[in-house]
Every structure is written in structure tokens, then in C-alpha cells.
Amino acid sequence: MRKIGFPLWIVCLIIMDQWVKAWTVANIALNEQRTFIPKIVNLYYLRNYGAAFSILQHQQWFFTLVTLIVITAAVWYFIKHIKGSLWTLWSLSLVIAGGIGNFIDRLRLGYVVDMFHLDFIDFPVFNVADICLTVGVAVLFISIMKEENNGNKS
Numbered sequence: 001m002r003k004i005g006f007p008l009w010i011v012c013l014i015i016m017d018q019w020v021k022a023w024t025v026a027n028i029a030l031n032e033q034r035t036f037i038p039k040i041v042n043l044y045y046l047r048n049y050g051a052a053f054s055i056l057q058h059q060q061w062f063f064t065l066v067t068l069i070v071i072t073a074a075v076w077y078f079i080k081h082i083k084g085s086l087w088t089l090w091s092l093s094l095v096i097a098g099g100i101g102n103f104i105d106r107l108r109l110g111y112v113v114d115m116f117h118l119d120f121i122d123f124p125v126f127n128v129a130d131i132c133l134t135v136g137v138a139v140l141f142i143s144i145m146k147e148e149n150n151g152n153k154s
Contacts (some may be wrong), residue, residue: 013097017128021113022144044117046125071099081095094136101129
């Protein structure tokens with residue numbers, strides 16, 4: 001089940017990310033903001049040519065290299081730990097899906113489509129792939145730390 005379920009989960013996340021981005025581009029003008037959940041989240045179509053907080057603008061070669069390294073490492077770690085912790089596999093699935101989702105944009109468009117803007121905090125505009133990456137890395141970190149702690153108790 002793990003060898004089929006998690007890859008299907010990854011594909012579903014990538015499809016959801018690309019669908020939300022396509023919907024945003026089709027329905028919201030560039031740099032336009034629309035209320036989504038009042039006082040919480042707005043939809044705000046931006047093109048991000050860099051990384052988080054728009055750092056490293058127009059460094060596509062760098063993002064391509066880093067993305068390929070991270071996705072390769074995540075897939076390798078996923079395969080190596082296919083019988084391991086479900087939390088680890090789930091988090092790696094999020095990292096892989098998020099990385100591929102933004103990579104598709106960079107290859108196809110030369111930038112990443114971002115659309116979620118938080119009203120209650122000063123935070124960069126982000127997308128579904130960014131959510132996958134952030135949650136995936138956080139859960140992976142916790143999972144690895146937990147496994148290390150459990151291994152040290154022996």
C-alpha cells in the first residue's frame with residue numbers, strides 16, 4: 001500500500017497545486033487582491049521570480065539545481081525508508097510534491113505563481129506547493145528528531 005498510496009498522494013497534491021495556480025491565473029489579474037476569508041486570507045496573484053521573501057530574484061539555474069538535488073534526496077530517502085515511519089513518508093511526500101509543484105512553474109513559466117496572502121500577519125504571498133514544503137520539512141524534522149531520540153534510548 002505504501003508503494004502505491006504515497007505516490008498517488010504526491011500526484012494528487014501536485015494536481016491540486018497546479019489547479020489552484022491555473023484557477024488563480026484565469027480568474028485574478030496580476031497583482032490584484034481579492035478577499036477569500038475576510039480578515040484572514042486574501043487571494044493575491046503574484047509572480048515570484050525568486051524564493052521565499054522574493055530573495056534570489058531571477059536565479060533560475062540555482063533553483064533548478066537545488067530543486068533537483070532536494071527532490072532526488074527526498075525520493076532516495078523515501079525509498080530507503082519505505083517500511084519506516086508513516087510520519088516520515090508523509091512528510092517526504094509533502095516535500096516531493098511541493099518541490100515538483102513549484103519546479104513545474106519554474107520550467108514552464110520561468111516564475112512561480114503565488115496567491116495566498118495572510119491578513120493577520122506580515123508574511124510573503126505563497127501557494128499550495130509552499131504549504132506542502134513548509135509542513136513537510138517541519139514534520140520531517142520532528143519525525144527524524146523523534147526517531148533519533150528513540151534510537152538513543154536503546
